Amino acid sequence: MQVKIVSKNFDIPLSHTLDVARANGRYQTLETLFSKSPDAIISEVEKSGLRGKGGGGALTGEKWRLIPSPSDKPTYLVVNADESEPGTFKDRQILEFDPHLLIEGIICSSYAIGAHHAYIYMRGEYVFWAKRVQEAIDEAYEAGILGTHVLGHDYALHVTLHRGGGAYICGEKTALLESLEGKRGHPRLKPKGKEPEWFFGCPTVVNNVETISSVPFIVREGFEAYRAYGTPESPGTMLFGISGHVEKPGVYELPYGTPMTKVIDELCGGILNGGKLKAVIPGGSSVHILRADEIENITLDYESVKAHGSSLGTGGMIVMDESVSIPHVMKNLFEFYHHESCGQCTPCREGTGWVDAILGKILDGKGTKKDLETILDVCDMLNGKTICVFAPSVAFIAQSYLKKFKEEFEALLK
């Protein structure tokens, strides 16, 4: 069931060190890379259908094409290593076990978009991983893999690691860029048309760690090799992180299109302590919850999960057994969203707190039917009235909990 493209070296002892990484194929892509034009590399990635693995699933090649070429301003690549969506813990595997794959991916991607400086924005809590990646960057500089002439080629690239300060919203790419510029992590207004991102007014691409780490395989083996896995719309593989009530939680690299039940029952050893499945949140906490009876025919690709009323998101699946109280789950998540709302837009800043407070009241046994209606009213206020997608996501998930597990909420009302 598993296919190891990105995770190929994870189990090799000392895979994070340069010597071992090189002995196991790292940086071998660079000869192929520099034998082609940047445009040819973008075309290869476009044809591969590589989709962003940070949650949105946008086409990577399409994103890269938004960079003006030639550009009269410097171009930047920013790697989003701010992994903080609840249920998501996949990028850290790359950072821990194969940081040189990430650097190799950064070189390929930067070359394609014409960037000479790349930033890795990593969540502040990942101290161990920041040290690990910095060591890899230092090793790469010493070996001449980074610097003024990448492996002796006429191409300069610098990589700088930047630590965040503990803010979920900085995983949103424009908030991340604000933060990288030294400000509060407030998402920016979206432009009307398609544009690149902007770092100090310079055209910039922001890509997730796993996305970037998938690039060397495509450059080396070609787009068809990548498309040999997955589905036509969701080609390739993804690192899926499964947590919660399963016997063997963890990160597994799987081709898109793998049946969800097979992953839970076989790879993860089934529900913890022989329990019974109640619900799954399939792609990080910000997607619709699915009841056990809804997942039977789901395969893990963007289209299938969407057709079943949720999203593949980050591939971080949270599995819950029948002992779980859904109102408590929702309260837990609303404490999260209330805490993590950046506060820029009033409906989000206030609304998440209201829902949190109302849920607290319901769990205390003091809730009424009117309170459930108020939550839905607040959802209307959250949806479509804010700068970024945080509030609409929160509104949608609130609606899904109330709709799918209505009786559990009603049982708590006085």
Add this chain to the structure above:
Amino acid sequence: MSAFALSPENAAKFQALLERYPEKSSLMLPSLWMVQYQEGWISPEAMQFLAKKLECSAMDVYSVASFYTMFNLKPVGKVHIQLCKTLSCMLRGSGAMQAHIENRLGIKPGQTTNDGKFTFSLVECLGSCGTAPCMSYNDDYVENLTIETLDTLIDKELSCK
């Protein structure tokens, strides 16, 4: 107002970082981290100092420092225990861990023990969902956390003079 200054080592680091960003303002978060590692927290004096270094107002520094949960705007204990409370950790028993920490240390989330050894905080998702429950013990993650691990760590710290 008592003076604050970056240590010579951090001052050199600041200088070196200047070359890695197109604009000075990007040094805001790296500078706040330097201050926090140097002093354990970010004092108003340190913010005044950084404002001069970064050519912005002290209020700009405060605005940023107060936005990010990891920056301590008041001193914390020698050990800062930050227990993840989000869903995957909740499902795997973070509630019992919280009760045990509160019981052992005699403090609630957000408080510091009288001897200044421990500060206890509840935090949102640490990205350790597959090895839940998880806490951060100063800079280190402790994954697959158990009551026994907690006791070992707390006992070890308590036995330190």
